[in-house]
Amino acid sequence: MAAPVAAARSAILAAYSPATPRVQGMDAVSLRVSASFHRQRASFPSIRVQQRIPKRFQVSCSAKQETVEKVCEIVKNQLALPEDTAVTGETKFVDIGADSLDTVEIVMGLEEAFQISVDESSAQEIQTVDDAAALIDKLIAEKDA
Numbered sequence: 001m002a003a004p005v006a007a008a009r010s011a012i013l014a015a016y017s018p019a020t021p022r023v024q025g026m027d028a029v030s031l032r033v034s035a036s037f038h039r040q041r042a043s044f045p046s047i048r049v050q051q052r053i054p055k056r057f058q059v060s061c062s063a064k065q066e067t068v069e070k071v072c073e074i075v076k077n078q079l080a081l082p083e084d085t086a087v088t089g090e091t092k093f094v095d096i097g098a099d100s101l102d103t104v105e106i107v108m109g110l111e112e113a114f115q116i117s118v119d120e121s122s123a124q125e126i127q128t129v130d131d132a133a134a135l136i137d138k139l140i141a142e143k144d145a
Helices: 002-015 065-078 100-114 120-125 129-144
Strands: 024-028 031-036 046-050
Touching (some): 065 100, 100 120
16 A cells, blocks of 8 residues: 555656646636645645635725715715715726826815825825725824824
């Protein structure tokens, strides 16, 4: 029984010699699996599993819910969107028709509504309602500290 195991081990080590490192991958049901072998000694393979999590299972806790809701209303008002337009924390400004000038106006509206000041570098990083709400909560916390 030990001979077949030793033969299989020898075959695996020969296939994955240090001169020709290989990565073996497999795609099945959104899973990617890779194996790697260390160069100096035979060891157990390291296995990395990557799996996309559907948005409905992702939880974002970076901003307060009331901040997100207020930002949604300000965005709707600044862009003159119809009341029935769905704007959520995950909404990207470009997806609802905002260009760079609209984004600047949104940031100015947020500064006025929340009595904060957003520097230019932070304003350029805002792409979603959640981004804006998280930044606002951070600036308010710094202001209160």
